[in-house]
Amino acid sequence: MSIAKSKNQVHQGDCVKLLGEVEEGSVDLVFADPPFNIGYDYDVYDDTQQSDDYLKWCRQWIDGVYRALKPDGTFWLAIGDEYAAELKIEAQKAGFQCRSWVIWYYTFGVNCVNGFSRSHTHLFHFVKDPKKFTFNRPNPQIRVKSARQLVYADNRANPNGRLPDNTWILRPQDAPTSFSPSHDTWYFARVAGTFKEREGFHGCQMPEQLLARIIRSSSSPQDLVLDPFGGSGTTMSVAKKLGRQWMGFELSEDYATYINERLAKTQVGDPIDGAEDPIQSSPSTKQGKRRPKPFSEETEKAVIAAYEKAGNGYPAEYIMCDMDLNKEFIAECRERGVTGSAFIWNRYLFHLRKQGKLPKSTQQPPRISSAEINRYGYASEVAWRLLAIDYQKTLDDILCSPEFASEFDRLAALYGPADVTPIEYRRAALSIRKRTKPARELAVEKFSKWMKKKIRPIAIDDFQNAEFEVPGVFVLRHEEASIFAGESENMREQIALMMDNPSWQELEPDSILPIKNNDNFATRFALKAALVQRELPALNCRLWASDSELPV
Known part of the structure; x- marks a missing residue:
């Protein structure tokens, strides 16, 4: 069976060869965490190549990634300090455009004797077409809570949070009041040996929450996610949990076996391992306000009046289904000065319906047969x-x-x-x-x-x-x-x-x-x-x- 027809499988072998067998333009998202060429003791791969040989090899598999991706596909690359700049240039030579350069800060960093402790990895976000690519900005799982939500309990805040910033910051213990996972330094703990999610057969395991953020942001459900360096199988496992199709390559026969065992225990919809937001807490400030009741009696009357004016006598559920009626209801809430957003007003309408506070419907939509x-x-x-x-x-x-x-x-x-x-x-x-x-x-x-x-x-x-x-x-x-x-x-x-x-x-x-x-x-x-x-x-x-x- 050709690789092009073998989705949702782990393929054992060399990634350069296997990438050449993937149907051209068939993959939606590639996440690659290649060997860093720093002498790590892998199962079968030699991580001590000459620099020129290592870059030549990277050039080959990056070209393979570009070929495999759809025209609107996305490529995420995780790489260490030693070759971050070089691989960014190689990716751009292949035709990729760099959208983001994210720093992943992690705890349990590598201690250095005569230098500062290593506690980060570079995450490059590349696209083939800078005007057409997947970036799921509405997905609440890639957003972070804003100060309006955490401190001021402001109903005008987007309840799904805001997109992360593009800001360089210090480590949390050096600047505890300014460090936030919302910035472009992503704070996820490296998967240490004692962690529950550690699989045990691979020493360079990515945290599931980090992969989940990338997969959610740069692919849609049932899209095909490819990892050319299977390793511990985290990319495939998270992709499967999130309802994506997946494909993985792994040079080591033993690692490929372990990955398949891990995937056999993984089901679509399983929870993502690890803390969603490892350091989230409400900022400590005397100016922070107590969280008020979501709506006053005056607001309740305004929402009911908006429903009566815009709903044409239909029940609240139908207002959520009919886009035109819903737009009218939202416009009426806005005109009456109700604080909040369309999501909050619609949720409050459901809340009032469940409490029996809405007028009785005079129009009934036809029953779904x-x-x-x-x-x-x-x-x-x-x-x-x-x-x-x-x-x-x-x-x-x-x-x-x-x-x-x-x-x-x-x-x-x-x-x-x-x-x-x-x-x-x-x-x-x-x-x-x-x-x-x-x-x-x-x-x-x-x-x-x-x-x-x-x-x-x-x-x-x-x-x-x-x-x-x-x-x-x-x-x-x-x-x-x-x-x-x-x-x-x-x-x-x-x-x-x-x-x-x-x-x-x-x-x-x-x-x-x-x-x-x-x-x-x-x-x-x-x-x-x-x-x-x-x-x-x-x-x-x-x-x-x-x-x-x-x-x-």
Whole structure:
């Protein structure tokens, strides 16, 4: 099998050769942490090359990275002091543009006898096209809390924080009041031998939180992330946790084996190891204000008045789904002088609805039918799942933020029919959420024993026959990994629709676990819930899973 077709795998061998076998322009993000040529004792690699030989070798693999990346792809390079300047120049010669030069400051630095202790690594952020590249600025997981949030509890502050600064600063013990992880010196502890996340087989392990910031900022869910120097496998592990596709190269056979063992224990959506923000604390200042109640009675009246004026009698959930109505509601809040932001006003509207303080709805949107859920609900579920992993937000949070909701719309459109509008995808997600709890309960009650049965996989090419033009549930799989559990009134037709979509094709499904089911739709939702709990598919919403695991 060619490397181009072997995503979500670790390939053992020389990275220069393997990069040449990757399909040109197929990778979204490359993170490279190459040997620093400082004499480290690797398993099989010689880290004591002559300078000219080392730079020639770096030139080769950097050219390979450039070739493998898509036109809008991104390349992050971690390198030490000795060759930082040289490799920056080599990357620029290859065609890359440098967007950021980040200093990663870490504790547990290397002690030097006749010099200052080494406690940083250089992180270069390169792009191929300076006008078109991925940088996920709305993602709250790459943002940091502002002084307005930490000190003043100001409702006007962006609740998702702000983007990190571009500032040189001192070490925290030298300047404790000025050091902040929000600056371009990133403060993440090096993974020491006693740390929980230490894998133990590789001495140069990157912290997962640092890789998570890079992967979240420079790629989107289901993008392909490549690490040409697999090492301890952290890049691939974090990429898998964050719902990306991944690929890794590793020269050492032993390291490749260990990486595969680590990845086998890693599931999509698993938490990222390590502290998210190792030194975050509210600044100590006498001028800091106590955190006030979020809204006054006057503000409450203003928000309700804005809802009455802009909502046209529809319920609050519909206001979150209809972009035009939501824009009118936000404009009304702004005109009434309500402090805060669109996200805060939308969240407060939900809060008032739950408290029963909103006027009774006079308009009811049409109900989402089972046929509509059948036709495009799967795309809503995928978009919800991927954003929940990447942004660490609830569905309410996603729909209340215009920026988050826009990303939800983009992902749903990637995986669903082209003729479906954002409002339909958003409403489908809310409808699915309402069905999950009873479906989970019925799954445990009805299918726990039944789900012990072995389901025979069918090759996807053999699935295209009339035998499966019946209602049922199915699991799309790539090799032994489950991708998505779905249900349909016509399984063959549903699979054909999905396979016509390039986004599903890129996941490379090769087999299907089909289960015919002619019961009523409620029962079929329960069967799907049981399948999700059993198979743990990567793209199914987490709410299908239950605290009560079904026996396998």
